[in-house]
Amino acid sequence: MTKILLPLLYLFSLNAVANDMFAKADVKAGKALVEKNCISCHASSYGGDGSGIYTREYPKVKTSKGLVAQVRSCNTMLGLKWFEDEELNVAAYLNQTYYKFEK
Numbered sequence: 001m002t003k004i005l006l007p008l009l010y011l012f013s014l015n016a017v018a019n020d021m022f023a024k025a026d027v028k029a030g031k032a033l034v035e036k037n038c039i040s041c042h043a044s045s046y047g048g049d050g051s052g053i054y055t056r057e058y059p060k061v062k063t064s065k066g067l068v069a070q071v072r073s074c075n076t077m078l079g080l081k082w083f084e085d086e087e088l089n090v091a092a093y094l095n096q097t098y099y100k101f102e103k
């Protein structure tokens with residue numbers, strides 16, 4: 001039993017350490033929101049799936065806080081009226097996939 005449990009515990013603790021700010025966020029839900037609402041416009045400037053905007057040489061966003069703020073401002077610009085937890089889910093997804101901020 002411990003053979004299975006220990007690696008699992010290890011994984012969970014890694015996730016928790018990764019970024020406290022997003023500890024409760026639902027990354028999968030964030031991914032779905034990004035795919036639905038956020039790709040078209042970034043893709044028109046950066047091509048492909050638009051993710052180049054997150055990984056460009058001089059990204060605008062430099063911290064988790066900044067990331068949440070940027071998600072909020074694109075969200076407001078688009079009039080999506082997301083709740084704060086949705087903004088956090090999206091920021092958590094972008095962080096896990098692209099930015100990888102630890103705090």
Ligand code: HEC
Pocket residue numbers: 034037038039040041042053054056058059060061067070071074075078080090094
């Ligand atoms: C109508 C076009 C448009 C849409 C749709 C859009 N964005 Fe953006 N986004 C931009 C532009 C333009 C920038 C660059 C802003 C700048 O450089 O000042 C940007 C930049 C960003 C950045 C910062 C990239 C960096 O440099 O680190 C993030 C994060 C981001 N958007 C998230 C989102 C999210 C989340 C959504 C979906 C809710 C979204 N965007 C939808 C136009 C858009």
